Amino acid sequence: MSFLFLVLLLGCLCSFVLPDAQGDALYALKLSLNASSNQLTDWNVNQVNPCTWSRVNCDQSNNVIQVSLALMGLTGTLTPRIGVLKNLTALSLQGNAITGNIPKELGNLTNLGRLDLENNRLTGQIPSSLGNLIKLQFLTLSQNNLNGTIPESLGNLPSLINVMLDSNDLSGEIPEQLFKVTKYNFSGNKLNCGVNYPHPCASSNTDQGSPHKVKVGLIVGIIMGLIVILFLVGLLYFWCKNKHKGYKREIFVDVAGEVDRRIPFGQLKRFAWRELQIATDNFSEKNVLGQGGFGKVYKGVLADNTKVAVKRLTDYESPGGDAAFQREVEMISVAVHRNLLRLIGFCTTPTERLLVYPFMQNLSVAYRLRELKPGEPVLDWPTRKRVALGTARGLEYLHEHCNPKIIHRDVKAANVLLDEDFEAVVGDFGLAKLVDVRKTNVTTQVRGTMGHIAPEYLSTGKSSERTDVFGYGIMLLELVTGQRAIDFSRLEEEDDVLLLDHVKKLEREKRLDAIVDRNLNKNYNIQEVEMMIQVALLCTQATPEDRPLMSEVVRMLEGEGLAERWEEWQHVEVNRRQEYERLQRRFDWGEDSVYNQDAIELSGGR
Template identity: 30%
Template structure:
């Protein structure tokens, strides 16, 4: 015995030594407690709950971790007194949907914040001015608001990348104080105003990019002070020309991109000293005169774009020295003379279209690399191919009065119209005719994404399946995209049929992104037999999150039909109605890049509808179309013009949920959550005072009506269907809790929030209308959204919210499915509060199967029913830690894992925690009796929530009282019975039940 005792002592000693060396040996280094807590707060506000942070997390200096395939790093400095301090945080492409935490400013040694390609919203924290920040990269997020003035006080900043966000306002003048700045990247935002004069102080800049903003004023002369500059991007800024002469000082430039200037014409800028130039873009800059000979001396040139200017003269012979170039765009100028043979022999992409060349070459209209469309206007005879001549004249008699093209797709037939295929993959500088009936010409290269395609076939799977087939493919181009209707019958006394759109904002016109949109152009006249449709992009594109995208015009289909009765031989006298059908993916094709990723839709935002569409669909919100009423507002059934049935939730502008920012953020979140057991959000409408969410319509209404409705309403569900519905709800919750990157707690699972489709599959609704972790305290919600009778005890009494609250609610719904009885309305005896109360009693008595719905008779599986009831009781355990996760529930329901017996006994100890929680609900029930949803079989009985109304909001069935008001009432009623439920809630000072 003594030997055994000694052995135990040895074991304990070894364990102690092991623990000691783990924490104190091997030069163990720790993060300070305050930095650990700060990191936890940062990750929580960024809504990443998968990373566990402890004091030893950074003991090796670099802490690398992988979450959902994203590999990121936190770097620490552990060289001082065995203490580590966070110096760098890298979280790239983590799909983080939270706000930009101001707590970054509490990490006093932090030098680098790298958060590119996420979904982070909010403003740039002013607290960043407190830390020695050197690098800030938040490109590809959803940051909004202006750059704060405090930003100019971070004198240590060397690299700032704020590209691809939603930032607004003018640039603060004190940015000029950041004299250590080497890179300043501000493209693809919504900045306005002029570039501040103070930026002339940034003499260490090597890169400055501000593309796609709405700036004013001229390009400042002081850019000549940035003599270290390697790259200057001023594309699509709305600034005025000319390009200042001081640009000649920038001898180190290797990339210069300036486009779309306003103002007077000017001569070519002096770029003679920029011999290392690799990419030169001066497109649509109102430059006149000849192309300088010295451009041919830029031996490293890979890209040259001088298109859409007023250049004259010939192509310089020095261009034969440009042996490294891949792309050259000289289109839409007034170049003359003969195109050099070395150009015609090139195997690289060259666009010379729309110039004034002479002596046309003997080339076909489908020359692979050189685009010469309409570049020989002076040729009037047949010595040149028809495609080289002005206006692309028809080589025979014009005979077409209509045209249908499925851009980027195969030939299809919709109703009586046959849409021609458009599958050719050329793009950088090409023209492709189709049987002298139509053609297209595209120009430009994808900046930053060389692998992008020029057609998007069968990629638009975010658009709902009921739209016409032609919306699901598209033709796209980096810069210029033209379609031609060839050999069209012309009218009398009409003007040239040139339809031109620059920076056409498809998303704005369609009311959102990912939404089909048709632009109809009435009374389009055709002259010279050719109708030209031109879409051009000048740099004001949308943003792509979290992957790099492609920018440029996009078109899904073209429909040209006559607005008169076609009669052979009759002139095209009354014009045509041309409908340009455009998929509203606007200036980006993120779908090509993110199809395999769950959150691809967040970048696109939700599909949007116009108020006019919604009013037409619902017959101007006709009360006859009203199918529900909730705390957030009414719900209407509607039918869109294409025949698709929808459900429209009209949010109250007075509620928090009626806030526009809430609608936008919540809509994006719901739109990203796609699962067979979740109700699908089609889009939203934010117009005037109307704030609307548009969902799929489910014909079989709610589970509540199917189970508890009147005899006419009930569906008399058989046992296999009930089992399928229960498993479907469980799978939907498992997805929200565990499988989705956005970990969502529903907060109001109940029978009215489960809808049934045509096949009686369960779909959870309202899963995005309650936000998780609204306040800063982890798991504490100061606004309780739920329904009494379904809320978990810890949530109802303490506001303590985790996914286990949904597990509890699921257990209650599971009980209702088996029994066919409402938990909030069925009381078999006076001493029982809810159906759940009775279930615990029957379980203790061994008579659990008495709960099975009598309507089933003997037509059910006793084994499955008992399993489902035991799972229901397991899920409704008063202790959240003893409830299983929903993935385990799915496994148990499907019979793949064993069901653990419930651990709750109702009244073993009348003073115990379980009994007190039952008592709490009894008192809550008494205090809120008039507010509880009821479902009666008698249709004449009216209540605050009706089984006729699915889509009832979370807040509708448990509208709360402000607890502060309750406390005042409590002081007034001190002499009253202590049974009041307010006595149980006196510590919930800020809690509201909504």
Template identity: 45%
Template sequence: MEASNSRSFWNQFTGEIPGTVGYLTHLSYLSVILSFSMNGIYHSNNLGGPTPKILIKKLQRNTFLYNSSSTGICIVTSSPEVENYINSTVKVSDHHRWVVVVIIGVSCTFAASMMLLVHWYRSRFLYNSYGGYILELQIATSNFSPRNILGHGGFGVVYKGCLPNGMFVAVKRLKDPNFTGEVQFQTEVEMIGLALHRNLLRLYGFCMTSNERLLVYPYMPNGSVAERLRDTCRDKPSLDWTRRMRIAIGVARGLLYLHEQCNPKIIHRDVKAANILLDESFEAVVGDFGLAKLLDRRDSHVTTAVRGTLGHIAPEYLSTGQSSEKTDVFGFGILLLELITGQKTLDAGNGQVQKGMILDWVRTLHDEKRLEVLVDRDLKGCFDAQELEQAVELALLCTQSLPNLRPKMSDVLKVLESIVGQSGHAEDPQNATGPCEGRSCSFSRTYSDVEGSSFIIEAIELSGPR
């Protein structure tokens, strides 16, 4: 029987309430009234006897009111069974309520603790919009003393600093006078900070004020590739052939990560030996990535600077200001030639080649099968001829004038790994010592210098955003 509503008017009910009423699972409204209905309450009836327990669960408080029977539960007040059931339900509800309150309290406390922890972590060192911790960096660098300068570049000056905990850092003091807004700067810097890879220079943090922008990086004790290529000691080059090939692979891996694994992707725009640092294991670490975009003026219809180093800038970037992954591929090709020749792209080194014409010089030597002329004299003939030929061909492929003719960094990396793999060189850069390895040399630990600095080409009008 499926009854959902039951009304009985002007009846003289007596006796016990049948237990079967409790099995009416669809019963939601029951009115047994002598004279008038009062919201489904058993009112003014001669009902008596115990209320079936199964029915109690379906009844509300004060269900039995003003019944003439003096026996059982059908009296003026609610029944004990109903009261007991209600009381037990209230206790359970109260218990559940306290459990919910405790859970919510713990969750809120945990969330608040995490927010405070994140705020402390960011404000302690990584970020303080009011420059509260710039004093710490001023002390670390002896107030940006010239004695602590590690290098100059197109983006600013790099200082060596020592924090109170004894950790050495490199502090880049950006010099662009047209700073972006604080929110925009923070967004861009945090994007750079998300790029974590063995071959990318990790951003420790940053500080900014109305007239200062400071980026904090780990200090690289072995300096830059540019410094190492120029540093020799009697019978030994600072970087032997094997290490140079390992450096090329490390740079390719770092650029590949920026191009294909960062979202949004990051275009370096200034790949050169001065921006490649060496860690304690002589592993290549790509620095200064993301800074070109960070310091650009963002308005789409105003003059925008082309940032890069003469000789490393891809033709399409120089002429249109539009950069892409292929812009970095071009720069990598020039870097590979730097590793082979040990010379800057602005000077082929033999006095017979006009500055800035290194690509034409390399192509000529390649066609004439005289690639040994390219090799850094400091290597004193200690190189692999097969690797040399393949590396030069890869460099020429990367520096094609049309960007669509250049390979992707993923293809570049595969070729480099194949070249090194054929010769059986050790994977560990600490063990990558060539046949002419000799005693160690001392060198000046600077990251770059004025000669290798990036420059900015102004007044290139762009029709839209890059």
């Protein structure tokens, strides 16, 4: 009898000890991730059982099996104590700003089926202990700063069907077995895949799960579709019923400073006009952060002291454009990448369209290059290199990973912002279509900034991803020189108003040091300067088809394929100059020639 009592007592103790150890581990995770005072408030160290906590799921035995902390803006690091959660099947921490290494203790979570750490700021190597996760099916470590090689142990994971390691700084050999996984992506690294290798860097298979999961997804989709149809029928009935009572409900319109919060819209916040009016001090000129082809940007402070940037779109005239505006805003909101500015909300009235973004405390690259206040630090060369690569990765994502692809149309240093770590964040993307949806008789409208507009866009009004590549090339020249794309003050010393022509001339004369921003005080690597100038000139070729794709630009900045492409470009340039000189001798033209006229004509109508 006493033996039976002892067994029961031990069982009871175990039932208390297990949740307590799990709770301690989760609370340690909360602390290490620097959760704010209004986040995870129910994660209380004094509560023994964490199964009652938000974002935590448990099984019937009170074992923690799922933890989801995605898109919470968490910083800090991952605590090794997370390895205590031996029954965990899913860990989702994507879309935060987590730094530090991936703890090797994650290899203790042998029941883990899904690990998602995408779009953070993790550094260091991928721990080989992840090879212990024999039940792991989905491994997503994309868009971090991970380096080193991919552990061989990952190739031995028996259950793996989806591995995403793209947009890191990995190098070396990819374990051969990983190419047999149903879906993989290793692009944006320095690995043995892609051009000149037997395997592509990304699989073409879009199936993300097993047939069973596909069937479940199909069933869920059908059910959700029926729910949506029923909701729409009810909404139509409600509208018809109230139509005769003089009640008119404008969906997606903020009237008289109020907002209809019954209409859901994903994760975006719908702001009232009055709320943003107060935040920006009635859109005071003293709060203007900048102005571009799509309108002014104002600094604002919300009621909870959150700093925001409010983009007030110009030229929005159509009263029937709400549906199109909604589609475009939704498209912008789902473009999530560490090098893209995240849209957090919007506001609409019958005459206004406003977008709300997080405020970037280090402002823009243009500000850091040319508008610094006394005592503020100059952008050093390593930071400029990082900005160049980060911007390229952001544009690559818009062009090649968004469906439909997004064309920026106004790539320039003023539209590349800098976060608290001076990482590049591309802003203003998707705005061209937002503004142009009101035009019913024009396919597109030329929008952009003088000196950054590609010649074919200026002459035809038609843009493509190669239009953005041209603007990116000019932005690279801004990074190297610190100068504006057009500067009439150069007329005092030379004929080149356009920065592109100025750099081309100095590059031909091999005067690279004369190109570099004097504020760097010669603290730069001349070989890296030469590489960046070469990439910029390849991006700004007159013919769109001759320009590289942004994915190719990323690879060239990472040191792959630039030499061959540059040699080919130089050969074409030499032939072109020889033809020009032949014509010059034949017709005895002077300095004001067709060769120089090209640049003048392209800049004349901007």
